[in-house]
Amino acid sequence: xxxxxxxxxxxxxxxxxxxxxxxxxxxxxxxxxxxxxxxxxxxxxxxxxxxxxxxxxxxxxxxxxxxxxxxxxxxxxxxxxxxxxxxxxxxxxxxxxxxxxxxxxxxxxxxxxxxxxxxxxxxxxxxxxxxxxxxxxxxxxxxxxxxxxxxxxxxxxxxxxxxxxxxxxxxxxxxxxxxxxxxxxxxx
Amino acid sequence: xxxxxxxxxxxxxxxxxxxxxxxxxxxxxxxxxxxxxxxxxxxxxxxxxxxxxxxxxxxxxxxxxxxxxxxxxxxxxxxxxxxxxxxxxxxxxxxxxxxxxxxxxxxxxxxxxxxxxxxxxxxxxxxxxxxxxxxxxxxxxxxxxxxxxxxxxxxxxxxxxxxxxxxxxxxxxxxxxxxxxxxxxxxxxxx
Numbered sequence: 197x198x199x200x201x202x203x204x205x206x207x208x209x210x211x212x213x214x215x216x217x218x219x220x221x222x223x224x225x226x227x228x229x230x231x232x233x234x235x236x237x238x239x240x241x242x243x244x245x246x247x248x249x250x251x252x253x254x255x256x257x258x259x260x261x262x263x264x265x266x267x268x269x270x271x272x273x274x275x276x277x278x279x280x281x282x283x284x285x286x287x288x289x290x291x292x293x294x295x296x297x298x299x300x301x302x303x304x305x306x307x308x309x310x311x312x313x314x315x316x317x318x319x320x321x322x323x324x325x326x327x328x329x330x331x332x333x334x335x336x337x338x339x340x341x342x343x344x345x346x347x348x349x350x351x352x353x354x355x356x357x358x359x360x361x362x363x364x365x366x367x368x369x370x371x372x373x374x375x376x377x378x379x380x381x382x383x384x
Numbered sequence: 385x386x387x388x389x390x391x392x393x394x395x396x397x398x399x400x401x402x403x404x405x406x407x408x409x410x411x412x413x414x415x416x417x418x419x420x421x422x423x424x425x426x427x428x429x430x431x432x433x434x435x436x437x438x439x440x441x442x443x444x445x446x447x448x449x450x451x452x453x454x455x456x457x458x459x460x461x462x463x464x465x466x467x468x469x470x471x472x473x474x475x476x477x478x479x480x481x482x483x484x485x486x487x488x489x490x491x492x493x494x495x496x497x498x499x500x501x502x503x504x505x506x507x508x509x510x511x512x513x514x515x516x517x518x519x520x521x522x523x524x525x526x527x528x529x530x531x532x533x534x535x536x537x538x539x540x541x542x543x544x545x546x547x548x549x550x551x552x553x554x555x556x557x558x559x560x561x562x563x564x565x566x567x568x569x570x571x572x573x574x575x
Contacts, residue, residue, distance in 0.1 A: 210448040212555045217449070218517050222544070226551045242494070245506045246486055248513065251409050252479025253416075253449035260483035265491070269484060276480055280472060283448035287456045290446055294438070303445050305566025306559045312533045313558035315521045316540035317551055322514030329508045345508050352512030357519070367509035374505020375498060 198267050199274040205232060206259045206278030211286075214310055217247075217254035222317040224258045225324070234266050241325050249364060255279045344377055395463050395470045397428075402455055402474025407482075409451075416451040417443065420458060430462050451475055536561065 205227040213220035221244065228234050235243065247257040256279055263275035290303075327336065329345040348370045355361040355369070401423050409416045417440050424430045431439075439461075443453035452475055459471025493499045525533055536558055543549040 208552065212447060212552045213449075214445070214447050214555070214559075218514070220449070221514075222551045223555075239494075241507045241510060242490070242503050244510045245503060246483070246490070248510060249506075250479070250482050250486065251407055252482065253451045253475075255449045256452075256476060256479040257483050260480050261487050261490075264484055264487040272480060272484055272487075276476055279449060280452055280476060283446065283452045283456060284468075284472070286448070287442070287446045287453045288460070290442055291457060291460070294442060301570070302563060302566055305569075306562040307445060309533065309536060309558045309562030309565070310555065311521070312525045312537035313540040313554055315518060315525055316537045317544055317554060318514060318521070319518045319541055320545040322511060322518055323545060325507065325514060326511040329504075329511045345504070348505055348508035349511050349515075352509045353515055356512055356516045363509070363513045363516075366512065367506045370509035370512075371502040371506035374508070375501045378498070378501035 199270060201232065202259075202263050202266060202271050202275040203278040206255070206262075206275040207281055209258075210255055210279045211282040213255060214307070214314070218318050219314045220255045220258075222321040224255070225321050228258070228262050234262050237324060237328055241328055244325065245367065248367060253279075344374065348373060391463070395466055398459060398462055398467055399470040399474040401428075402459075402471050403477060406451065406475045407478035417454050420454055424458055424462070431458065435461070532565070 209220060209223045209227055213223050224243075225240055229237055229240050243258055243261050244254075246261065247254045250257060256276055259275035259279045260272040263269075263271035263273070265271075267274075326349065329349055330342055331337075331340045332342055332345075334340045351373075352366045352370050355366050356363065402420075405416060405419045405423065409419060421433070421436045421440075425433050425436050436458075439454060439457040442457060443450050446453045452472060455471040455475040456468050459468035461467075463470065494503075522537070525537055540554050540558065543554055544551060
């Protein structure tokens, strides 16, 4: 039963994620954290970190991670199968239509409007990760502000946007700084 | 018999190439697609460059992981249903294997205070990466100077972040709006 639920949840994630890995992220959060409660928000943030650091599509990484945690390796398999199934059906169908009509204008019209929605969805999921980093999941007050988290976030944003550093290098640096600060000052 | 051997050798090569590409590619679907082009178009000559461009557009337009979609299209073109299966398996196995091992370690080490410090610092990095993606993509949308698209962006954000509307509904709504507007402009252009 849980295997079927995993398959269904990741089927839905794949079915509605159009336009790359970041577009899938808010869907993964809504299924895995909100609808099924398979992970806490903090575990989800760890999943994003791990998915960013490892090769492969985020949908498959998330499926394996969530599946393994909920139901072991069979869970990982069922969730991964859920990711692949909508593609198998829809890609074949779209490829057939494309060969037949050689026109993608309707699809392009749809994509043109998905993009702003997808940006907004990524912003909303990003905001929840940012709140977790800044306030450790507690109430949003100045007293609860995590100074180290805020500093690392600003540093990382600067390195990404002004210095064009690679995301993996930036994340490793943030992790190392946080570990160093924790060991030196005994924080946390 | 010889042709059969040749075919299974090709399937094996397709599977092996996707396995290596999927295991070594960081950074999402677009990177994988360009590596596939290098391997299958430039090195093996299994399909033409313009076919690969069409496949890339199709893979991006379809729901699901771009890498999986591209593997399905190329696999089908190279070896029919068996080719599709070989390519998809090659794409899926590396993340499945790698994440299975990592999850085992994660469960064992997430409680370790040093690992927790490392991960919490890396979360700040992830938040910055997402912020960077939103700023770049958002600027792309704004630069089109389309009032409707800007309104869709604001409305979608409010719907999900404030009103708690399900993400799937927002996607479906935006897709429907796009399809309707495209049909209307097409009709006007035709009339």
